[in-house]
Amino acid sequence: MSSQGFRLGPRLRYLAWRVRRIDLGSVVDRAREAARDHDKWTPAVAVDMLWSAGFRQVGFQDYVDYDFAILNKAERATYMTHPVSNEISQKYDHPDFRHIFQDKVEFDRRFSDLLRRxxxxxxxxxxxxxxxxxxxxxxxxxxxxxxxxxxxxxxxxxxxxxxxxxxxxxxxxxxxxxxxxVIRQHADLAAVCPGTVNTTRVTAFFDGRKTHILAMAQKFGRGAVSDQMTFGGFYTMLDERGHAVGPGYDSHGHVHEKHPDSGFVIGDFQLPMIDEVIAFVDEVARVVPQVQYVGWDIVVTPDGPVLVEGNWGAGVYENKPSVTGIRTGHKPRYRAAIGF
Structure with missing residues (x-):
């Protein structure tokens, strides 16, 4: 990453931290999963996974989730990964202001006007x-x-x-x-899953003048209090105009052409009020400008978008080639906005 604008020291420290904590059993399990899904040889996948982690900053779960086993070098280079995202967070999210995003009470206080509830x-x-x-x-x-x-x-x-x-x-x-x-979501979101408030994850970077939207993912729940994967939720990536690029998926190997409960075809989903969403993300990004790289969770209501939370460790949402047919990711958009 030093060649991409990040210092070599933090990268080496992160790599050393990963090596000390590597769980070889987990690596083997993930390699078997990827090999099974893509008809590959498990030892070759395991070696490739370790090499990608050590020299290309690809997390083990990134490798599985984004089907690196079937991507060539050029295609892999277009994917944002969690280790790279972590470096961006460490560089551009000022440590003196991260507590606002870590403490939900403090977050609600600071962003109260934008919660709209x-x-x-x-x-x-x-x-x-x-x-x-x-x-x-x-x-x-x-x-x-x-x-x-x-x-x-x-x-x-x-x-x-x-x-x-x-x-x-x-x-x-x-x-x-x-x-x-409880947030009352827009009818177009309730049509997919009425029992859960379905959030839109918008990953954005504020450069001090302009807010750049780097990626958008629509999360859907299964009727529980949260749409996170730990509650059975899944997501689909959205294009620049808020339309689903394909079926939904999660990190547990589940693919959803339709919502399991409502039968809604995930690829048909269109996020309502997309222009209002884009303007809203720009508004929230300016509240704490010292934290520049954030994964914003918002919900579109009948009256417009509202804020759920902001994640200074933004995480990564990306295309899954075997599901969407799209073999490129969002990294070029990150580079254009952030300059690494």
Whole structure:
């Protein structure tokens, strides 16, 4: 990466960290999975996977998820990977401001006007306020201040709560200190999965003057409180105008031509209000300009896009060639915007 604008030192330290923590059993399992899926020889795939990790900054799961076993060198070079994304985060997301994105309470405080929904904090002695908030909204979502991949997110219905003092005590004990109103999503999103608020992940880079949209992925849930893969969710990549480029998929080998529950054809999905979404991402990216590289989770409602959260460690969402037929990724767009 030093040839691409990042310092060699951090890269070598990251590589050393990976070598110390490498799980060879996990590598072999992933190699077997890729070999099976693409009719390759497992030892050859394992060697290629290790070489790609050591010299091309390709995470082991990246190798599997983005079908590197069937891509040539030029095609692989177009894919953004998690190690490269991590370097961008470390360089462009100022450490003094990352806490705003790591703590959901702090995030809601800073971005309150862009959440466009009610929220409150659970504290000792405010059981009556929690009851009033919950009963007024009917259903609420609670969040633990620090969590990722949907962990620490819960959903409660006022009609099912019989002891409000006990409910309040339980929230405090479990660390569910943030309560939010449930987002009412646009009908076009509810048509795919009405039981989960389906978020759009927009990875963006703010260069101090302009916000560059690097990639867009639409996540779909399975009726749970979160659309993350840990809850059975999956995603499809969107093109620049917000249209799905193909079926949905996840990191567990599942491919969804149609949504398993609603039967909606994933490749037919069009994100509503795409122009409003683009303008909204530019607005949120300017709130904390010191954190330049962010994966924004937003939801389009009948009244326009609203903010769910921002991830300073943006993560990576990319095309899966065996599913979409598209054998190139988004890395050229990252390079054009960031200059590495």
């Amino acid at each position: 009610d929220w409150m904090i659970v504290e000792a002695g405010n059981a009556d306020a929690v009851r009033a908030f919950t009963e007024s909204h009917g259903t609420i979502v609670t969040k633990e201040p620090v969590g990722q991949a949907g962990t620490g997110v819960h959903r409660y219905h006022a009609a099912e709560i019989t002891d409000w003092t006990e409910f309040h005590t339980g929230l405090l004990a479990r660390g569910e200190l943030l309560i939010e109103e």
